[in-house]
Amino acid sequence: MKKLHYIVFLLIFFGYNINAQNSDAQIEKKIDILLKKMTLKEKIGQMNQLSADDMETNFKVIQQGMAGSVLSITNPEIANKAQKIAVEQTRLGIPLIFGRDVIHGFKTIFPIPLGQAASFNPDLVEKAARVAAIEASETGIRWTFAPMIDIARDPRWGRIAESCGEDPYLTSVMGVAMIKGFQGKDLSDPSSIAACAKHFAGYGAAEGGRDYNTTAITERQFRNVYLVPFEEAVKKANLATIMTAFNANDGIPSSGNEFLLKQILRKEWNFKGFVVSDWASITEMVDHGFCTDNKEAAEKAINAGVDMEMVSGTYVAYIETLLQEKKISIETINEEIRNILRVKFKLGLFENPYVKGNTKDVFYKEEHLNLAEKLAEESIVLLKNEAQILPFNKSKTIAVFGPLADAPHEQLGTWVFDGEKNHTITPLKALKEKYGKDSNIIYEPVLKYSRDKDSTNFDKARKIAQEADVVLLFLGEESILSGEAHSLSDLNLQGIQSQLLSALVKTKTPLITIVMAGRPLTIEKEVKLSNAVLYAWHPGTMGGSAIANILFGKANPSAKLPVTFPKNVGQIPMYYNHLNTGRPANGSELNLTNIPVEASQTSLGNKSYYLDSGTQPLFPFGFGLSYSSFDYGKLKLSKTVLKKEEVLEISFTLKNTAQYEGTEIAQLYIRDITASIALPVKELKSFQRITLKPNEEKQVTFKLPITDLAFCGIDMKKKVEAGKFDLWIGSNSEKGEKVSFEVQ
Numbered sequence: 001m002k003k004l005h006y007i008v009f010l011l012i013f014f015g016y017n018i019n020a021q022n023s024d025a026q027i028e029k030k031i032d033i034l035l036k037k038m039t040l041k042e043k044i045g046q047m048n049q050l051s052a053d054d055m056e057t058n059f060k061v062i063q064q065g066m067a068g069s070v071l072s073i074t075n076p077e078i079a080n081k082a083q084k085i086a087v088e089q090t091r092l093g094i095p096l097i098f099g100r101d102v103i104h105g106f107k108t109i110f111p112i113p114l115g116q117a118a119s120f121n122p123d124l125v126e127k128a129a130r131v132a133a134i135e136a137s138e139t140g141i142r143w144t145f146a147p148m149i150d151i152a153r154d155p156r157w158g159r160i161a162e163s164c165g166e167d168p169y170l171t172s173v174m175g176v177a178m179i180k181g182f183q184g185k186d187l188s189d190p191s192s193i194a195a196c197a198k199h200f201a202g203y204g205a206a207e208g209g210r211d212y213n214t215t216a217i218t219e220r221q222f223r224n225v226y227l228v229p230f231e232e233a234v235k236k237a238n239l240a241t242i243m244t245a246f247n248a249n250d251g252i253p254s255s256g257n258e259f260l261l262k263q264i265l266r267k268e269w270n271f272k273g274f275v276v277s278d279w280a281s282i283t284e285m286v287d288h289g290f291c292t293d294n295k296e297a298a299e300k301a302i303n304a305g306v307d308m309e310m311v312s313g314t315y316v317a318y319i320e321t322l323l324q325e326k327k328i329s330i331e332t333i334n335e336e337i338r339n340i341l342r343v344k345f346k347l348g349l350f351e352n353p354y355v356k357g358n359t360k361d362v363f364y365k366e367e368h369l370n371l372a373e374k375l376a377e378e379s380i381v382l383l384k385n386e387a388q389i390l391p392f393n394k395s396k397t398i399a400v401f402g403p404l405a406d407a408p409h410e411q412l413g414t415w416v417f418d419g420e421k422n423h424t425i426t427p428l429k430a431l432k433e434k435y436g437k438d439s440n441i442i443y444e445p446v447l448k449y450s451r452d453k454d455s456t457n458f459d460k461a462r463k464i465a466q467e468a469d470v471v472l473l474f475l476g477e478e479s480i481l482s483g484e485a486h487s488l489s490d491l492n493l494q495g496i497q498s499q500l501l502s503a504l505v506k507t508k509t510p511l512i513t514i515v516m517a518g519r520p521l522t523i524e525k526e527v528k529l530s531n532a533v534l535y536a537w538h539p540g541t542m543g544g545s546a547i548a549n550i551l552f553g554k555a556n557p558s559a560k561l562p563v564t565f566p567k568n569v570g571q572i573p574m575y576y577n578h579l580n581t582g583r584p585a586n587g588s589e590l591n592l593t594n595i596p597v598e599a600s601q602t603s604l605g606n607k608s609y610y611l612d613s614g615t616q617p618l619f620p621f622g623f624g625l626s627y628s629s630f631d632y633g634k635l636k637l638s639k640t641v642l643k644k645e646e647v648l649e650i651s652f653t654l655k656n657t658a659q660y661e662g663t664e665i666a667q668l669y670i671r672d673i674t675a676s677i678a679l680p681v682k683e684l685k686s687f688q689r690i691t692l693k694p695n696e697e698k699q700v701t702f703k704l705p706i707t708d709l710a711f712c713g714i715d716m717k718k719k720v721e722a723g724k725f726d727l728w729i730g731s732n733s734e735k736g737e738k739v740s741f742e743v744q
């Protein structure tokens with residue numbers, strides 16, 4: 001009987017694999033056939049992406065077979081019309097692929113990606129991306145330009161909002177989750193949309209946080225930090241497409257970087273999807289001073305391995321001449337078209353080119369909104385909760401102030417082209433509708449928007465605050481102050497928001513500050529003055545409901561910061577996984593207040609730190625409070641000496657010592673103490689979400705494969721190096737008992 005089972009298993013297993021191979025092989029065969037039939041013009045057309053600005057002209061271009069994709073059509077009728085021209089009125093009937101920036105939701109808007117990363121909950125993040133795909137695909141969109149998995153360590157950079165923060169591991173986990181959600185179980189399902197990991201590569205490291213700026217990342221840093229999430233996306237999530245970046249790294253613009261696109265992406269990682277340039281990043285290679293003109297830009301992009309050109313039209317203009325001049329080869333062109341057609345076949349566009357467009361049944365469905373509320377609850381970080389002021393009970397007079405309390409557009413965040421603000425639940429609306437029955441809620445915005453400098457209503461607010469039991473102050477930044485091209489050099493609260501807070505504090509009424517923003521803001525003073533602080537990022541459509549649920553204890557905060565919060569801009573860049581330096585500071589150094597006057601200069605005992613702001617951030621990576629409190633028991637290791645192929649098990653008991661059920665995100669960090677290159681003082685390698693009832697205690701076990709400790713060392717080869725390691729498990733990157741082990 002057992003034998004029979006085994007045979008059946010083998011048959012199914014190999015049958016399945018043969019099928020899978022066949023389907024891939026079949027696709028390649030279909031491409032071979034198609035490629036043979038295609039004229040050069042038809043080939044060039046596939047490599048050209050149009051923008052949807054002028055559809056009348058586009059229809060003609062499509063009819064001539066000169067477009068492979070259109071970006072940003074959101075009306076299913078227009079999508080079907082364009083598709084009909086491509087499928088029925090061109091010689092070979094190759095379908096178009098419609099792309100769009102569906103970044104954190106299509107209609108139902110989820111928290112900005114940085115907020116989603118704070119949830120440390122890949123399952124929920126995957127579900128959110130699935131919902132985004134379901135809503136977007138109903139309009140014909142089968143390709144999103146997301147996720148952005150650039151490592152972002154500079155909150156001045158407006159696009160940090162779109163990132164998963166500073167850590168390669170967390171960004172990898174979240175990126176993989178998003179891709180799986182967008183692409184679904186099978187790309188050919190009509191609700192699946194191809195993901196596009198961006199920006200390849202290093203874009204988040206722009207000098208001074210100024211968008212589009214220069215980067216200077218070494219090959220080793222690429223391999224150990226910036227490329228890690230991309231490699232994981234290719235290897236673990238079947239990523240369909242990749243977008244190049246705007247930045248020039250070490251003088252080489254990303255759309256002309258053959259080493260990244262060919263050597264690493266294709267040769268080393270065996271990427272089978274296609275590469276699209278970022279908007280006009282090919283022609284911008286002329287501005288970079290890397291190409292004389294657009295023709296040379298096309299040549300360099302094609303030879304570097306950019307398969308499809310987003311909107312700048314150089315491929316259409318110059319491929320023929322470049323071929324005649326032998327600056328590019330037809331083999332390269334064929335390979336690039338093959339990559340594009342492969343994704344189109346996988347999406348099932350040849351069989352299913354049109355869309356039904358049942359948008360009414362799909363947009364803002366109740367289950368989508370419920371998921372958006374849950375993810376917002378799990379993304380909001382409790383930064384301070386003095387004397388357990390939160391959660392508060394219902395019978396109170398609550399004064400609600402601030403420009404973000406009832407700003408339905410602003411709480412949606414950056415990259416919201418399709419979600420409508422009339423669906424937004426603001427905090428004010430949620431407080432009134434969900435909790436207003438037993439509470440007396442008095443609202444006065446005081447400031448109309450975050451940059452407003454009109455203090456006329458300060459007095460009125462003070463009077464209201466004096467009469468209230470508690471003040472809820474909603475501060476932060478408008479959506480448009482973060483996102484692409486919206487970098488800032490000053491991260492203090494905009495306008496006179498901070499003055500408003502100070503004025504309200506004088507009333508002595510307990511004050512809870514809720515910040516909505518696209519990035520970490522420098523809020524040291526405001527945190528000190530507030531009794532409690534919630535950091536809500538831009539929380540999306542259901543953000544207000546999520547905030548109200550947290551304030552009233554219907555939800556217990558569990559989120560942790562995916563990025564370090566500096567005290568001031570001068571501390572940037574500041575990230576937990578930095579190198580130790582030869583002179584690490586320990587906090588006991590002299591500072592501005594205790595350096596003796598006319599102290600003589602010495603280099604002895606000097607350390608790496610700022611005289612005026614020390615070494616500590618305002619909040620470290622991984623930090624976040626809960627209404628529960630968790631006790632970590634002693635860490636027990638399965639072994640202290642391990643071989644490279646072994647798995648280390650670390651166990652401990654975790655106890656919820658409070659009266660609230662809560663979820664703790666336990667984080668495992670390691671340090672490779674000595675290696676062929678200097679490595680970070682801590683690196684996140686794993687985390688777990690553990691939910692505990694009041695006073696409940698659980699045994700928690702982490703399994704750490706030693707292979708996870710691999711990195712690119714002095715010889716640029718990824719491997720584990722033998723030696724001593726420290727390990728911590730704790731509630732944030734600065735906490736946790738330290739234990740040690742050795743790898744032989």
Ligand code: NOJ
Pocket residue numbers: 101145198278279484
């Ligand atoms: C430019 C942005 O950098 C990129 O992320 C986006 O996907 C494209 N524009 C298309 O909108």
